[in-house]
Amino acid sequence: MATTKTPSSRQRLDSAKDSLTNAFTSETFLYVVKRLLQALLTLLLASALSFSIIQLAPGDYLDTWRQNPQIAPETLDALTARFGLDRPPVEQYFRWLTQIITRGDFGYSFKYLRPVTELLWERIPNTLLLSFSSLILTWAVAIPLGIISAVRQNTTLDKFLRTLSYMGQGFPSFITALLFLFLAQRLSPLFPVGGMTSIYHNELTPFGKVVDIAWHMILPTLALSITSFAGLQRITRGELLDVLRQDYIQTARAKGLPENRVIYVHALRNAINPLITILGFEFAGLLSGAFIAEFFFNWPGLGRLILDAVRSQDIYLVMVSLMMGAVMLIIGNLLADLLLKSIDPRIKLANLK
Numbered sequence: 001m002a003t004t005k006t007p008s009s010r011q012r013l014d015s016a017k018d019s020l021t022n023a024f025t026s027e028t029f030l031y032v033v034k035r036l037l038q039a040l041l042t043l044l045l046a047s048a049l050s051f052s053i054i055q056l057a058p059g060d061y062l063d064t065w066r067q068n069p070q071i072a073p074e075t076l077d078a079l080t081a082r083f084g085l086d087r088p089p090v091e092q093y094f095r096w097l098t099q100i101i102t103r104g105d106f107g108y109s110f111k112y113l114r115p116v117t118e119l120l121w122e123r124i125p126n127t128l129l130l131s132f133s134s135l136i137l138t139w140a141v142a143i144p145l146g147i148i149s150a151v152r153q154n155t156t157l158d159k160f161l162r163t164l165s166y167m168g169q170g171f172p173s174f175i176t177a178l179l180f181l182f183l184a185q186r187l188s189p190l191f192p193v194g195g196m197t198s199i200y201h202n203e204l205t206p207f208g209k210v211v212d213i214a215w216h217m218i219l220p221t222l223a224l225s226i227t228s229f230a231g232l233q234r235i236t237r238g239e240l241l242d243v244l245r246q247d248y249i250q251t252a253r254a255k256g257l258p259e260n261r262v263i264y265v266h267a268l269r270n271a272i273n274p275l276i277t278i279l280g281f282e283f284a285g286l287l288s289g290a291f292i293a294e295f296f297f298n299w300p301g302l303g304r305l306i307l308d309a310v311r312s313q314d315i316y317l318v319m320v321s322l323m324m325g326a327v328m329l330i331i332g333n334l335l336a337d338l339l340l341k342s343i344d345p346r347i348k349l350a351n352l353k
Contacts, residue, residue, distance in 0.1 A: 028338065035337075039330045043323060048093065050322045054315055055089040061110040061313045083110055096316065107316030111308070116317045119305065120324070126196060127301035130293065131286040133217055134224035142229045143275075146236025151263060153241065161233065168230025177223040177296040184219055192216045194298035220293040228282070235278065239271040246270075273340055280336025284329035 062079055065071055080086045084095065099105040109116050149161040171179075184191040192198070198212050243249065244267050252262050287302055294303035302321065309317040 028341065031337075032334065035330075035334050039327075042330065043326055046326045047097065047319065047323060050319060051089070051093045051096075051315075054313070054318060057313060059313065060085050061315070064312075092315075096319070106320045109309070109317045110314045111312055111317075116320045119317065120302065120320060123300065123302045123305050124287065126299065127287055127290050127294070127303070129213075130217060130220055130224065130290045130299060130301060133221045134228070134290070135282060135286070137221060138225045138228045138232060139279075141225075142232035143236055146233040147240060147263070147268065149233065149237040150240035150244065162237075165230040165233045168226050169234075171227065173223065173227050173292045174296070176226050177220075177292050180219040180223045181296050191219055194296075196300055220290075220297045220299055223296070224290055224293045232275075232278070236271070236275065239274055240267060243267045243271040269343070272343065276339045276343065277336050279339075280332040280334075281329075283332035283335060284325070287328055288325055 061083065062076060062085065065079070066076060084092055087095070096107055099107070106116050108114065109119055112119055145161055149158045152158045181193070184193045192215060196213060196216050197209075198216075201209060201212055204212055240263075244263075249262060249267055252266050253259075257266075290299070290301055291303035291307075293299060294301040295307070298304075306318065306321045308314075309321065
C-alpha cells in the first residue's frame with residue numbers, strides 16, 4: 001500500500017519563502033510601489049501649488065472679523081497669532097506639512113475650531129453614499145443600453161436611445177438638479193424636497209431609517225446620474241461598434257458561434273478597456289462629483305462644507321479637501337491600470353503611463 005509523504009516544516013518554510021519572493025518581485029508589486037513613490041512626489045508638489053494659489057487670494061479668514069467694530073484689536077491680534085496668520089506663507093506651509101509628517105495632524109478649521117479630519121469624516125460617508133449610488137445606477141443602466149444600441153444599430157430603438165443620450169448630455173447638472181427640485185415641490189409629499197432624513201428619523205426602526213435615507217436619495221441620485229449616464233451610453237455604443245467591425249468578430253460569426261457569445265464574450269471583452277479607464281476617473285470624482293446635487297438638495301456632504309471653506313478662506317480645510325481629491329485621482333488611476341492588466345493579459349504594466 002502506497003503512502004504519501006507530508007511536506008516537512010523545512011519544505012513548507014521554503015515554499016512560503018518562495019511565494020513571498022515571487023510576490024515581492026512580481027511585475028504588479030513593483031509597479032504599485034513605483035506608482036506610490038511617484039504619488040508621494042505628486043502630492044507634495046500639488047500641496048505646494050494649492051497652498052500658493054490659496055495665498056494669492058486677497059485677505060484672510062479674519063477679514064470679516066476686522067470689519068466688526070465691536071471686536072477689539074487685541075482679540076484680532078490674538079486670533080491672528082493663534083491661527084498662525086501672522087507668519088509668512090512659506091512658514092505656514094512648512095509648519096502644516098511638518099505636523100502632517102510628524103503627528104498626522106492636518107490642521108484646525110478656523111471657522112469650526114475643530115480638526116479638519118473630524119469635520120471631513122463626518123461628511124465623507126454621506127457624500128460617498130450618494131456618489132456610489134449614482135455610480136452604480138449609471139453603469140447598471142448605461143452599459144446595457146449602450147450594448148443594445150450598438151447591436152441594434154440604425155434601428156428605431158437605436159435612434160431613440162441616441163436621442164435620449166443627446167438630451168441627457170445637453171442638460172447641465174445644475175439644470176437637471178433644478179428640474180428635479182421643482183418636480184419634488186410639485187409632487188410633495190411624494191418626494192422630499194431636501195435633506196438626508198425626515199424630522200421623525202430618530203423615532204424610526206433601523207429598517208425604517210434605511211428606507212427614509214433611501215427615499216431622500218432618489219432625486220439627488222437621479223440628478224447626478226443623468227448626465228453621466230448619457231455620456232457613458234454613447235461611449236459604450238461607439239467602442240462596441242468599433243470592435244464588432246473587426247475581422248475576428250466576423251470570423252467568429254462565420255464559425256457559427258452563438259450571437260450572444262460573440263457579443264458578450266469576444267466583442268464586449270475587447271471594448272471594455274476604455275470603460276475601465278473612465279471608471280478610474282469616476283472613482284476620483286466620488287468625493288467631489290456630488291457637489292451640485294448636495295447644494296440644491298441640501299444634502300449634508302462635503303460639497304457645502306468645502307464651498308463654505310473656500311468662501312471664508314478656511315485654509316487648512318480647503319487644503320485637505322484638495323489633497324483628498326488628488327489622492328482619489330491617484331488611487332482611481334492605479335486601480336484602473338490594475339483592472340486593465342487583470343482583464344487583458346496582453347497589457348504590460350510597464351507600458352502604462
